[in-house]
Amino acid sequence: MSDETMIALRNVGKRFGTFRAVHEASFNIRRGEFFSILGASGSGKTTLLRILAGFEAATEGEVHIDGAPMDAVPPHMRPVNMVFQNYAIFPHLNVRDNIGFGLRKLKLDKAERARRIDEMLELIKLPGFGDRQADQLSGGQRQRVALARALILRPKVLLLDEPLGALDKQLREQMQMELRALQRSVGITFVLVTHDQEEAMALSDRVAVMAEGRVLQIDPPAGLYERPVSRRVASFVGSMNFLTGRVLSEDGGISHIRIAEMASARLPTSQLAGAGRTPCLAIRPERIAIHAKPPAGQGLPGVLKDRVYLGERTQYLVETGAVDAPLVVSVPNTAADAALQTSGAQVWLSWDDAALIPMTEN
């Protein structure tokens, strides 16, 4: 992957009246990157995508695509193409004419036009479907036609608005793999908008998490999962427990933190920059160990409230005095402990201090 920038956003904002849909978005998307914007509905992610497509004008800031400013460029002149949420397949045209729709301006001769359409039908694995009408296609096929229709113009950037949202779960997983493979083979920069964190994680080189019009964090999937910077990001990506700590002392770059008077932890002070004197510490359910007997070393005592069997793992809810909400602990089922089957039982929780993630931003 080249580090060269394909899309640059500088302080991009969008107001609808007094409502700020997008707030000071500034980031770069690299050439050839699979970039996702992840957020709940109303987070501004679709507005941001529509600003890139040119359907909405940014009220503040600048957008550059491949070095060129886009402010005055209308949608039909932009070097981007889009796959719409419901695919927007033209109902009056068959598959061939849908895919070839954008070729009119290229003034190709008939043979070249047919060749390019055949090439796309091949790419989306629908050869022989060219004469089908739009209403004779399944959801997955419509999605592929929408992809082909956008890719045939060889755009610099392909924008995808919740492209898998309308598909059922099985098909969605299959299409995720195909989409990823397709992006690698065509080498075009993909910008995908989704509310589905698994989808964003599975597909992307990098993910931007958005909430309330702001970009909260941009990182590769692993970084987002392992090192979320704020509670909002942490709770959006996977499930997360939050503990409140109090910094007792600092010594040689290591901070000693007390957690709810019952446990303590040692973390590098450098990681706590911005977290304050009472840092919020996040920990993933699978990074907590649960014991029926007091473990060697320190263990946070608690009471088992509930136990949910989830197939490959079991999830325990443990009431501790440390936080208001019960802690979620996830254990792979190869290690299921028979003693932990009764609720109301006394249990102990332990973790590796390195699993604690200080929340450095709000």
Added chain:
Amino acid sequence: MIKRHEFHKPNRALQLYAAFFMGLLYIPILFIPLFSFSSGLYIRFPIEGWTFQWYAQLFERTAVLRALENSVRVAGSVAVVSTLLGIFAAKALVRYRIPGKGPILGFILLPLVVPPIIFGVALLLMVSTLGIPLSLYTIAAGHIIICLPFAIATLLPRFEGYDAAMEEAAADLGENGWYVFWRVTVPIILPGIVASLLLTFTVSFDEFVMAFFLGGNDLTLPLYVWGQLRIPRAFPVVLALGTLILLFSFALVFLGLKINKRGSIKIMDRE
């Protein structure tokens, strides 16, 4: 046995009521075709004999043919103009964020409920104040006002029936506004356009009051019929003409409704 479909069981009394209602609506109208084939000069039972002579006479009268030609010309241009205006208005109302959308729609649909005689008098006043001579053109102007609500009411559901993303997709694929309109909007709303053309043509073709106020020396068919009513001997010929107009109007409206309905079903299937 459990009785199924209790809720949808036909109700004999309501069926009778419906039949009675339809009879009351249409039986009086059926007297027109019935007596147009009667050989007698007067409307009375028993019918003396059957004949096609009134229809034959109809086509010998050049005045009828001229009125027919006038009517077709007025109705044709009214249909085209009001459907075009209707397309633009419906698109604007459905697609754009317009302040005061509700009141605007209300004003556009107002001619449906304002008596044509009011509009007729008002337009006549305006036209004569401006010194514009009464002609087929002034009739057409009046008819456009009456027909516009029909065009918009037919086209609005068309625009509401498909995703605005279709037009965005076309723009995204490189087409400017006009090409988006021609290549995507028009084909998708085509059944509505045809239905609107047929409906507005019929409304204008049959309209009397506006034509009466705004017409000059050139007569439209309804005006011609009105003129002939004063001549008792001409009455059977008027009946024959009325029968033809009736048939023609029915056919156009049915055709329009059918095209529009089939288009809606097709669009629904595709979603």
